[in-house]
Amino acid sequence: MSTTPQTSTKTRKTLGNLLHLKQQDRIGWIGLGQMGYYMARNLQGYLSSRSLTMNVWNRSPAKSAKMHNHGARESKTIEDLVANSNIIFTSLANDAAVEEIYEILIDLAGQVDHSIIFVETSTIYPALATKLKEHLAVTPQHTYLQCPVFGRPSVAKAAKLIWVTSGDEKAIKKLCLYFTTMSKSIIHLKTTDVARACSFKLVGNFFVVGTMELLAEGLTLAEKADVDQEHVLKFIEAFFPTPSWTEYSKKMIPSINRNNKKSSSKDKSTKDKDKEPGFSVELGLKDVVHMRQLALDTGASLPTADLAYNHLMAVKEQGKGDQDWSAMIGSLRIATPTPSARTSSEISTSSKADEDGGFARKSEEENDDDVDSEIDARSEKTARPPAYESN
Template sequence: MDTTVDVRIGWIGLGEMGYGMAKNLNNLLASHGSHLTVWNRSPGKTDAIQKQGAHVASSIESLASTSNVIFTSLANDAAVENVYEQLLQVAGKNQKQIIFVETSTIHPTTATKISQLVSAFPQHRYLQCPVFGRPDRAHAGQLVWVASGDAAAIERLQPYFASMSQSTIDLKTTDVAKASSFKLLGNFFVVGSIELLAEGFALAEKIDIDKNAVLGFIETFFPTPSWIGYSQKIATGSTGKAGGFPVELGLKDVGHMRKLAADHGATLPTADLAYRNLEKLKAQGKGDQDWSSIVEVLREGPSSQ
């Protein structure tokens, strides 16, 4: 990384994923005598990273006026649209280039909309770069990064991406909707795996098979981090949202993938099933539990399906 280049990085959004990524990025910057500037809607969430040397901006406008690279990590499409409307009110007046890097899981049409808003200012660039991995992977800098947008901007920012991820999947396209579609496809495989594992563990309980034996089987025959991780959560009853992915956000993501499929004449029966189970959990007041809580619906038997 060329430390002689004036790179001033801002970060918006310090949820469980955002904080983990921002922490690692700030560590990289600190090793080169620089720092991250952050802003979060809930001010209390900036305390931890401020203690690690990051600067806290007083507002989105302040962050936008002092940064030439801005990362965003937000909960949903509405939050992304709201933040970018505010960012562009300031950035539109700045003749020097700003590279925007959006890392949230959003619908492809939202990514396209934001890209079009940014393109009204030719000096700026917009990258859609969603990430794969749970919060613990974000904290460990072991996410899988997906990149789309301007090739030169992606190349320039690779060292920063690497500080937060174990690998980067460069889709090599300026069509930012592709990265959002890719993320939804990947999340479909994740929620499909959760649905399958939850069904299997629920059956194991009903036929009185030791769940630790089932877990051992999965660790031997399907030794992948996501299968093992979700199997452990299901087997141990660890359904809390801490370090997990809440049901409410799961509904958002599964809703997006179902709409994406419908818009393109495809069907996702597994996603439909998972969506119904997630809806039941939310109706039971469990919207903040990890989405592997699907197993709780399945334990109730056919009447709940």
């Protein structure tokens, strides 16, 4: 009987997959900001476990050098990265950066013989995704996917992002293995309309900023009403036990936020000096401007986003645009004065008037005129469309 070990079907399949990866997939990554760095690091960790690597490029070389320490190949230029990659992920801060980088990428894509799948993961306006896909279609061997992600930098670090996919289904299936190395779940929109993923992302981000607006208002009310905010947090943890509610509440409650910062400072190890960044007011404003514009373009109404926009702008104007966007509560604390003796007096006077059956001095005609004026004023205010900032 032969003693030669037999290769199992599973092992042959694994070896075949590795051979496929080595022969065909050459991954490139552009953009190593707060989100991109952790996403790329997790993907490189997976590739390193299979003796593979990827090419990385970033405007500031320091981040690329950090990725080199994790096993990635540092591309000195975008030209070098395009020449050595047939799958390119991009994670960039805003529409202007995406448009600028893709103008270069699309030009270079027209000069190479191999096909490239471009995976754009940033939060951008739907029209820009459509534009990029159309421009890339001039060289039909290339593919453009719009795959935005949900999650803060800490979530990206833990490889627990939520991915949203749109574009060519075959290309998406090919890349799903890579997506899973950076995420806890994937939502396939099953559409070739890449703008749809951008709209989906803005809807999702609206729920996030809407939650923050709600928490900021409620926690400010608790503070003004002299209700212990830490007790309110216990209620939130018991009644709304979701990470977004509890984490943003902790960031907004001064005593807890201060303690977290002290604890984080003490626990910071010399081995891991990665900062735990948040999502800045500046980036939050960019997203809120996009969702308000989408509402304007589609005939929807987003009064909550309008409020959040005003509060974020107030924080930015205080010179705090680089702070976590949960800092929006600061503008509410300033804008909402503590109840004064005058307010109490007004309430008392109002109550007495109710007891007396109203202000008898006013004639019915005067009252009617006041009501009409109030209705006219409300109508005029409601009729005015909200001001939207152009991008």
